[in-house]
Amino acid sequence: MIFALITLGVFLFMECVTWCTHKFVMHGFGWFLHADHHQPKYQGVFEKNDAYFIVFAIPSILLFYFGTYTEYTFLFFIGLGILFYGIAYFLVHDVLIHQRFKWFKHTNNRYLRGLRKAHKMHHKHLGKEEGECFGMLFVPFKYFKKPKI
Template identity: 55%
Template structure:
């Protein structure tokens, strides 16, 4: 049952990420997310990186509360959120934005589709008219770009 909770939370985080990205990060918290699009910050960290802290806080709180309650379901909810956050970090920051120069030359069609969709998202430097707000699931047209090749 606990593994099912972790899996369902991880999957649900994709929908939550889409909603948060579109309506919060491109909404009232654009002030934190903007430098991720317009590259106005010359340092290695962006104001956008504060979202890691913002999103990690409830996950850590759930992990802690769940441990204090003999590994209640709160722990496994926090674990699902944390695993999604780790996946997000590795795919978004390391693979897509190349904060460390590894996995540059992949031929994996799924990863290429994710990268292409994210580039489409970043072609809009303002908060309006955005597209591709998801993370691990992207519109089918980007998969077709790579999966229809022989």
Template identity: 50%
Template sequence: MWLYILVFILTFFIMEFMAWFTHKYIMHGFLWSLHKDHHRKDHDSWFERNDTFFIFYALVSIGFFLLWQNGILDIGLAIGLGIFAYGLTYFLVHDIFIHQRFKIFRNANNRYAKALRRAHKMHHKHLGKSHGECFGMLIVPWKYYRDAK
């Protein structure tokens, strides 16, 4: 049981690195065509081409569930749930809290919340795929905590 809990937690934290890596080198790299509408609102739809990345990770999570269900990978459930939990956290923090795709969590004003919003705002000040900063989601550079006093 402890192994599954450890794998779940480890998977969740590895996903923060995966989000950073994917965001910096794939979204701002060769798949910029899917991500650029997140930086420049060149559409009228609530959905963005950028949401494709959310679907990709959901499919990866489902793949691990299927590996577990078919007896191929015993820890597949823990990995799938870790990816799912990170995806849910990403949706709540990035899409709802930061970008207000739904108008809730507007009054969170602690130091972490302020630092998180500021770091993301600094990321979005760059409208092109180059010269970006702050590619992660949950781990915020210390300088934004200092600014959030």
């Protein structure tokens, strides 16, 4: 039970890590890798921004290695929380929002529409300044409201 709580806690904490990394690294000194992600069209299968998947995978891989070196320890379950967040990030950000894969093209779920709307607001800024909505799973409630007609 404690290992499941560790995994869930790390998964939830990764949203904070993602927000901070997105705001202060990707829109800061790491902009040179993230800039192509803010361009209107993908120029190919991969973009420089995809390097961040590798950067985030390294701690998870190391935690898996050291968490199973002699027996399963809490380190393994921290790595598992990071991995699960990475999978969620891929599904939400690359598949649902940017539709790099056409798996969930016609969703009508209010929460998922809110996520897409918030991310669209983030991408309206083509530069690294004046950004908004740096999170991925938790975004301001205003993006989930139904538009007034």
